[in-house]
Amino acid sequence: MSDDISTRLGRLSPEIQAIMGVYALYWKLEEAFDCVETDLSHLECHMLIKLDQPKRMGVLAADMLTVPSTITATADGLEKAGLLTRDRDPQDRRAWLLVLTEQGQEMRNMLVSVAGDLFHRASGLDADETAQFARLARKIRDNILKTGIPEGLTK
Incomplete structure (x- = not known):
């Protein structure tokens, strides 16, 4: 039998094909992101990407599926690097907003x-x-x- 891998995988259910595709994409992107030259950790990069606008730390924790203490530690590093600042939230002066600096943007x-x-x-996908x-x-x-955040994402 000389079927190519695509043909063999095509015989599997759509659900299994989708799962396998998501796993393959995840691992390929992980490998590719490791090659991006930056002094930032994955978590710091993730935070910068999520900061499309100033956000409260609690909102950012929810967006990033992590705990507030992780946000605080990550923000400390980005602030030290000059990539973000903490500004008082004008809606609630007790709260802080994380705001990208020009360098952070x-x-x-x-x-x-x-x-x-x-x-x-x-992925090989086009824009559409x-x-x-x-x-x-x-x-x-x-x-x-x-339906509930997976346990591994809450640590």
């Missing part, structure tokens, strides 16, 4: 661009397919959050 823009390029190379995949991935994420 430049780093975020670079990370978003690199991530997009890496995604397109790894990427938009469709993004819509489906948001639906999956929303369902997971609604």
Whole structure:
């Protein structure tokens, strides 16, 4: 039998094919992100990408599926590097907003661009397919959050 791997995998159920595709994409992107030259940790890069606008630390913790203490430690490192500042929230002066500096915004823009390029190379999807995949991935994420965050993401 000389079937190629794509043919063999095509005989599996759509659910199994989807799971295998998501795993393959995840590992390919992990490998590719490790090659991005930056002094930042994965968590610091993740925080910069999530800071598309000033956010309270609690909101950011929820967005990043992590605990507030992790946000505080990560923000400390980014603040020390000059990539963000803490400003009082004008809506509630007791709360703090994390705000990107100009240097932080430049780093975020670079990370978003690199991530997009890496995604397109790894996935092989065009712009329309990427938009469709993004819509489906948001639906999956929303369902997971609604039914309970996986234990591994809360530590």
